[in-house]
Amino acid sequence: MNKLSITAFLLMATGFLAGMTLRAESTPRILKFDSPVIEVDTIHYDAGPVTVRFGCTSIADKDVQILDVHAQCGCTEAVFSKEMIPPGGRGYVDVTLDPKNLFAEQNRHLTVIATNGDYKKFNTITVHGYVDRGVTEEEIRYPFVLAPGLRSEVETVGMRLYERGESSVKEFTVYNSADTALALGWIRKSPAVRAEIPDTLWAGEKCRIRVTVNTLPVKAGRYEESLWLTVGTDTVRMPLKGAVKETCGPQGNTVLIPEPKEIYYGQQYFLLGPFPEISVSDSMLIPAAEYLDDAIATNDWLWKGSAGWSKAADNIKVFNGERPEKTDVTFSLVKGMGPEEYSLDILEDGITVSSGTCQGAIHAVSTLRQFMWESGHRLPAASVQDSPRYPWRGAMLDVARHFFDVDEIKMLLDRMALYKFNRLHLHLTDDQGWRVEIPSLPRLTSEGAWGSLNSKDSLCLRLADGLKDDKFMLPEDKMKDGMPGGYYTSEDIRTIVRYAAARGIEIIPEVDFPGHSLAVLKAYPELSCDGKGGAWGPVFTTPLCLGNSRTTDFCKEVFSEIFRLFPSEYIHIGGDEVDPSAWGKCPECRRLMASLGISSPKDLQAHFTRDMEKFCMDNGKTIIGWDEVSGDGLSSESMVMWWRNWVPQTLRASIAQGHEVVVSSSEYYYLSSEQDRNSLHKTYSYDPYEAGGNSPLVIGVQGHLWSEQAPTLESVGERIFPRLMAISETGWTAPGQKDYGHFEQRLPLHLKDLDKTGWKYRFSDVSGVFDSNVFTDAVTVDLDIPERATLHYTLDGSIPVLASPVYDGPLTVREDCTMKMRCYNSRGVAGELKTAVFRKTGYMPAAEVTGKTSDGLKVRWHDYKGETCREIESAPLKKTMVCSEIGIPAGVSGNIGLIFDGYIDIPEDGIYTFYTYSDDGSILEIDGVTVIDNDGGHPRKEKTGQAALEAGLHRLSIRYFDSNGGIFEAGFTDRAGRHTPIPAAMLRH
Template sequence: MKKIILLLFSILSLGIQAQVNLVPAPQKVTVGTGEFNLAQGTTIAYSSAALKPAAEYLQVCLQRYAKVNATLVAGKQGDIRLTTKKGIAKDGYQLNVKANGIDINAANYSGTLSAIATLNQLLLQNDGKAAIPTVAVTDAPRFNWRGFHLDVSRHFFTVDEVKEIIDLMALYKLNRFHWHLTDDQGWRIEIKKYPLLTEKGAWRIYNNQDTACMQLAARDDNPNLLIPKKNTRVENGDTLYGGYYTQDQIRDVVAYAKQRGIEIVPEIDMPGHFLSAIENYEGLSCFPTIGWGQYFTTPLCPGKQKVLDFCKDIWSEIFKLFPYEYVHVGGDEVRKDTWKECPDCQKRIKDNHLKNEEELQSWFIHQMEAFINKNGKKMMGWDEILEGGLSKTATVTWWRTWVPDAPSQVTAQCNDVIFCPGSPMYLSQAEEKTSMRSIYEYDKEMLKGMNAKQKQHVIGVQGNMWCEYIPTLERVLFQYFPRILALSELAWTKPELKDYDEFYSRLPKQFAMLHKLNVPFRTPSLDGVYHVNAFTTEGTMAVSCADPLATVRYTTDGSFPNKNSQLYNGPVKVDETTHFILRTFAPNGQAGEMMKADFLKQGLLEPVKADASKLTQGLNAAWYNYRGEKCREIHKAPFNGNYAANDVVIPEGVKGNIGLIITGYLRVPEDGVYTFSLMSDDGSWLKIDGNMVVDNDRPQSPHEEVSQQALKAGLHKIEVRYFDSNGGMLRLWVFDTKGQKMQPADIYFK
């Protein structure tokens, strides 16, 4: 039945794509003929005072997107009519566009704003006309929490920049803005009782993240990675980076988001990630010496009453600024070595009959939660708040993919959970070819192993943006888009109405819309070429781009492609080794990412001599207790043992500090060029007969590297090396000479 529904939905979508192209996909769409023409003085009627802000927002949108000055009228008589109506699904709406007017009936204010988002997309895609195609849409969201997270501590974004992000959230029906306001690198919100938090804590001398951004800007020829001068000032001869929001500015942003149907969740991270406060107020840490440990900074001292009072004072001011039910306490990545040595912390452990420092952290979090609850709010925290015990009222944002059972633990206790796993929901990480699909289809993973009751406590999903190396709004939007479209549909659309290929076919219209809005989104990776492309006599460089409005330019001399470089107009033949650098350009001339594509002329690697009759299926995986960051060093670490492996994967039971050396033979059935796709988090390499074929050897988030090698039929020695300290991920796909994926059981022997 599900396949039939998908087929019907796809047929319907294909039939209306020229006129109606919506993300996220709605439940039901019926397309009419003709359109509703907007005219100067078009009236927007709102049936109740509660809907007036929505009408005012629509008025702004019509001016912004169609240059139409609309008039507001109270009541039910107008060209565009906003009404709430009983019997509509929670947060749902019914949109009916006719030639003589538009009706929006919604369950509530939130549903009204979602209908306006649909209306805005229809308007933006209508070839520049001040008109909307006639259509009837019935729709409602799958998840109540459709989140968009932004870290403004590592790099700061102005009020206007945050508002631009909020407008784009509203366009794609995202309704929770998780605002990460404080961290070690900067305190971004005014707290009147503690003015030093922003007078000093909001500013810093350039740190290693700032210098890294500038280095990346030069390496990638990308001005969007430069530190904006507007966020700097000179003091005593030093250039300081920073900025913060006054409480009046916070109220302004909260009101702006509220009008657009978006709730803001403030995060004040504690007891770790608190250095920007600890540096400026004495007595907040266990000892006077503070700073960075191996990985994290000095935390708050939960043994001191002064610390608890300090945090409660901050929360008291936060509560007055954010009128919604949730606040986020952070609670992640807490360094606990100082607690072990601190007399105050040890006394707190003893007095409260706690077992260890993990329970001390939990005790601190519970103290904050009790205060938060007392003030009529609910607490959220990263999944570390599970450690040491989870209270009955906390909501968890799960991010640690190496703790895969955390969501089941949370929901088994009847606590709510939001899925924002580091992979694939950390959109600050570089986008891969597989990223969009991984996000879009994540619902196939997120509810595994949960019973019906547990599933009710999965309240939504969220994309996270950590801005250590993202200093500008342009870079934020480049990282978010177009992946946020996949997240939007994951969060909104029911699974039985989702199909990735159909979604992907809708993207060109969405890209055109984003171009119109001057959103500097990332053009999806070019198809048709790899990092290393092998050929024996003649090769062809042939690429395709998912954005039909983008152009592709290239160089072969090692220089960065620019707007004057060779324009790609079709396949390019090569008969000698050639090193291409390709780059996409948006219609406004903005340069995108560069892609290196080496075309290497190769002879066929000769097979090794081995007695195939003595070989068995599979590979050998040697596990080393490795904590380094270079594949070539793995074998020097302590040896943990050998594991049989049927594929290039992390063997079951291998965790913690991982260094793998996977060896065996690769059997290829015929002479020709074979393709190898190696993905890992962190580093890896693939060698065949001692030759480096795929070099993915670096600390990184999940990254796929694809290369080719010309091989003669027969057996070839294979070696895959891999390292990771958090039990990440590893996989190798092999494709034959015709591009068909080969099965591990057919090709691996030992």
């Protein structure tokens, strides 16, 4: 019989416990324990816990308090007296010993910390004794019972400190103490953990278990993962504890657009086969799994030489609770993650996607698809943590001006999903056509869906012929009796909505009332104020007659069908560009205005919009309107789409009224304008948050493609790509992560995929020449051409084709000529046509100016509504002023026709390069010679030109008119496209 003895002694080691300062050894003791040793009889390991009491006496001259008792290990616990012990008073420490996992002789120490108010003293009490287990030597060596019959040498597997991306490997031994064999296994619940373990452990045998923690998806710092073992029907958790250190921050990627929040790369890779086994933890995630499966099945280039295979019908399985051990891709639903947040872990033994919703999982698949572009089926080990900046990331397609069929919409949706857009706004109605079937109003599609050729169609045909480019041709399959058009049946709409939802995209329908309604009035002329149908006014078309009660019924009937077709929470009701003058002349409208106490026809639209808002809200829908509705007194629940960047007060007003706002600035996010060498950077660099005064009510961004000059999907692609990718990064990525140089580095891989999938896009610029070039003797044309492009050119002004000469080095031009250039990709698809005019000239002499000149240029502002800069003077003069900068002066708005007149003071002889950037037209003349002709009504466009000038004053005239654009810049430029304002000191009058 062994006795258990307990010894108490005093420790005086400075710094024994963190945060404790010990006095010198001369400080007297304050507690004395009755017995430094307590002995107990031998106890059996399964007899249960044993408790002993240590009594103590205060030997201090002040009250003493026991502060804490620290146990040496988890097998001992202490309870102690916490009240103050007066001098000579008594206290205690009760120690409970659990012998369950102990064996043989034991020494268990506890440290008692006490204070008298002036200083702290430490006493150590030790439990010493013998635990009788009645076990074999193997059982003593493997003291931890994991499950009946299975014992382990360790209770917790300690992993070493590793750098992120390295694999931490540890082995430990287990022993079968049972009389029968044990069936072993493991459950994979974490993508970071793998185990190697035999299926069977025979009675009395030992085996090694090898566990690996891949630290790529593990957060930096200390971590605890879990190894889940199966022992027969039991499941056992073994903690895996270690630490990961970060040698650097998240690594920049060279692939993904938009840039993810965090991405780390490992050293391994995963081979994704053509028939992947895909597991999902919830049936809600099946659409994401199918999206991945379809992406693999349809990418023939991913599996060269695998022709003839088709995806397996049963390779997507739902698992409940336990993650399948053998699966290629696992989708898991995780509580607490944001609605579009996801994590993606590509490890050497499989891919794991975690998300809070199916939409988040779809975004992870889009990331995975972009990895496939670079690596094919051999995917790099990576860990991605990602979530969006804005909840609204949209694109709009105008299907009213030109119609796009269901398959074309699907192609656009596929592309949008790749860039994590979540809204497709379909502009379904406009003056040119009505595109959605309303069964109760059949004339909307039988008549309103088809129209005669208009001026924009004629322009497209001229471009197709003049540029030798079929992308501007009106598709024959969208013509009926010589009239362009088309519409979506109810089933078409349902197909589009389903297809979009499977890609995480919500379809937002727009039915534009009360303006832009010529197609409606063609079908139902009785809804116009004169009963004869609509017509074009000075700027906009005739609106619906709001004084006609049938108009309100008609609109509600249309909206009711739209509600049935589109499950979206939102419906866009338009509300822009309305000419109210017809209402002021209409007896019915005037009667309604009088009954409502309305004096202005514009207020009649506000009444109509509020009426439609209430109807939509009563049907569970939230309305969206263009920013013109910001003054209509809508409820704060309605949303505003701000597009008129030249009217920033509407954005401020919308925010002040509590509306959520989607920024759709026409200057930056209207993709219908032709691209130039600066447009991509301009779109990428625009910050909608700053535009909205840093308001949280700015909830997102949206790019818009108006299709007046885009009759085909090819012409759409050339307008929207790559700018749509820039918008995606603004909508998704935090501003501090955005970097245009890095964006340009990632872009080539994405353009390559556009080539593979048949999309057109705008080649990067051919640089080295300007629209108008001058030289005095000869000029060397040294061009920079885009990657993966071949440049064909002519010098006689004819349109280049594939048979035209290929540019392969610098050219010398000695005489006047017109150089036309066009890039072709590897498939022979043509890019945009570029024209450079070369003119041999001498230096233009400086003007002889008598008298003193003054600072700045004279500016005349005319109330101009025309279509050319040449006729600005014909409009009434509103104001004259002097400006030291070239642009739209402060306070100038409405109808704008500007003429800048004066001199430019040239410092030295030379060839100077100028630019204008305008929406609409602009002209720059020097000494009566047109240097830049950027005239006509058009979206924002840049033109460049040169002039050879002697030092001195030269007559400068610049004209600009605005027909609903509000964008104008002019100044110097260079070969790299850098713009510089003309210094104020050079502008004279």
